[in-house]
Amino acid sequence: MITKRIIPCLDVRDGRVVKGVNFENIGDVASPVDMAKKYTEAGADELVFYDITASAEGRKLFTEILTETASNVFIPLTVGGGISSIADFDRVLKCGADKVSVNSGAIRNPGIITEAAKLYGDQCVVLSCDIKRVGGEFRVFSRGGRDDTGMEAIEWIKRCVGMGAGEVVVNSIDTDGVKTGFDIELLDLVCKAVSVPVIASGGAGSIDHFIELFRRIPTIDAGLAASIFHFDEVSISDLKDAMAAEGIPVRRIK
Amino acid sequence: MIAIIDYGVGNLFSLKSSLAEIGAEAVVTSDKKVIAECDRIILPGVGAFEDAARKLRESGMAEVVKKEAAAGKPLLGICLGMQLMFDKGYEYGEHEGLGLIHGNVRPIADVIPEGYKIPHIGWNLLNFTKKSPLFKYIKEGDYVYFVHSYYAADCDESVIATTEYGADLTAAAANGNVYGCQFHPEKSGKVGMKILKAFVEL
Numbered sequence: 001m002i003t004k005r006i007i008p009c010l011d012v013r014d015g016r017v018v019k020g021v022n023f024e025n026i027g028d029v030a031s032p033v034d035m036a037k038k039y040t041e042a043g044a045d046e047l048v049f050y051d052i053t054a055s056a057e058g059r060k061l062f063t064e065i066l067t068e069t070a071s072n073v074f075i076p077l078t079v080g081g082g083i084s085s086i087a088d089f090d091r092v093l094k095c096g097a098d099k100v101s102v103n104s105g106a107i108r109n110p111g112i113i114t115e116a117a118k119l120y121g122d123q124c125v126v127l128s129c130d131i132k133r134v135g136g137e138f139r140v141f142s143r144g145g146r147d148d149t150g151m152e153a154i155e156w157i158k159r160c161v162g163m164g165a166g167e168v169v170v171n172s173i174d175t176d177g178v179k180t181g182f183d184i185e186l187l188d189l190v191c192k193a194v195s196v197p198v199i200a201s202g203g204a205g206s207i208d209h210f211i212e213l214f215r216r217i218p219t220i221d222a223g224l225a226a227s228i229f230h231f232d233e234v235s236i237s238d239l240k241d242a243m244a245a246e247g248i249p250v251r252r253i254k
Numbered sequence: 255m256i257a258i259i260d261y262g263v264g265n266l267f268s269l270k271s272s273l274a275e276i277g278a279e280a281v282v283t284s285d286k287k288v289i290a291e292c293d294r295i296i297l298p299g300v301g302a303f304e305d306a307a308r309k310l311r312e313s314g315m316a317e318v319v320k321k322e323a324a325a326g327k328p329l330l331g332i333c334l335g336m337q338l339m340f341d342k343g344y345e346y347g348e349h350e351g352l353g354l355i356h357g358n359v360r361p362i363a364d365v366i367p368e369g370y371k372i373p374h375i376g377w378n379l380l381n382f383t384k385k386s387p388l389f390k391y392i393k394e395g396d397y398v399y400f401v402h403s404y405y406a407a408d409c410d411e412s413v414i415a416t417t418e419y420g421a422d423l424t425a426a427a428a429n430g431n432v433y434g435c436q437f438h439p440e441k442s443g444k445v446g447m448k449i450l451k452a453f454v455e456l
Contacts, residue, residue: 002378071271076441096267121301123373123401197375251377251397
């Protein structure tokens with residue numbers, strides 16, 4: 001039986017992992033390569049690296065870190081942040097990424113999804129979206145959650161999956177960083193709307209929040225989190241033990 | 255030296271790094287002479303069957319791989335590389351494979367119940383159907399990482415492991431010195447390393 005995936009997310013700026021609350025107050029944490037190794041040892045099923053630097057220098061550092069991580073860590077790696085062209089896909093895939101996530105780049109140019117899916121396969125193209133409730137509907141936000149695109153989220157996700165996105169990361173801005181649990185309402189809607197794997201992001205504050213996620217939405221594939229893992233509030237091995245005890249299929253490192 | 259065949263598809267960086275991790279020397283190559291000189295061959299691959307099969311044939315690498323396999327050189331196909339070892343692939347039409355293992359590659363949608371997501375992406379466990387030297391360092395129930403929408407069918411005699419995803423899908427197959435893994439050993443953590451180590455020791 002296929003297992004539910006636990007995915008630590010590493011936001012990298014200028015070569016360091018950072019994590020903010022509600023996309024603000026970003027604080028320094030640690031070396032991405034060390035953290036990737038630590039999470040892999042603890043049983044992480046996959047790693048997500050987001051490049052949140054804007055400068056060319058930062059991008060170069062990111063590429064170096066990615067290469068070093070991929071040389072040392074042998075689980076799937078997804079890379080996102082600033083991906084807006086096929087050249088960007090090519091650059092990170094050559095450094096050892098297995099999947100590439102597009103967010104604002106796809107909002108500016110949705111055609112990149114189809115183009116990348118044709119070149120690298122659907123499994124390589126991950127749609128990542130930042131979603132927030134605005135006036136009773138779920139809206140897609142761009143630029144790291146700063147700009148309201150005015151687009152309705154479920155329609156946008158369906159459209160992108162139709163164009164070739166092989167997985168969807170749903171990040172709820174409303175629950176991100178506040179540690180009150182995943183956005184079950186939003187995630188349930190997305191899971192009902194598409195048939196590709198869906199990864200929940202935003203809101204995990206405890207082991208119970210993951211249990212709640214997989215119990216209430218049996219079709220969800222993975223849970224993603226950052227700060228609770230970074231600050232050792234939740235250990236991945238404890239989380240997986242707890243999931244197994246609840247009868248949720250997980251891969252455990254013996 | 256292990257030849258990792260480069261025919262322009264897939265992420266070869268991880269495969270090369272994982273072999274380096276277990277101390278195996280590998281070269282990423284599309285040079286037929288180099289492939290013939292190496293003592294082992296890995297055929298990787300991500301993408302579409304037809305395109306990959308054509309690239310292998312047109313470059314002449316298909317012939318070299320078949321010749322070296324017939325001469326007894328250990329060969330490992332990974333993911334699409336495994337599928338290419340079979341007789342035929344039914345992905346958007348009917349396409350000829352390398353014919354090194356009897357069987358055909360068919361859509362998993364043909365055999366799995368509705369409600370299962372396609373592609374089959376994630377960590378799933380191995381059920382051994384035959385004893386194989388490829389598994390000498392791992393045990394039944396170990397998890398490996400899969401990403402695929404097609405599977406090897408009509409090949410009961412060569413299946414060495416299956417995985418359950420609504421149906422029993424071929425996870426690994428072997429025919430003499432020719433081996434294939436549907437999953438990605440280079441992305442399957444320690445279990446994957448142990449499988450690569452076993453291949454290197456064949």
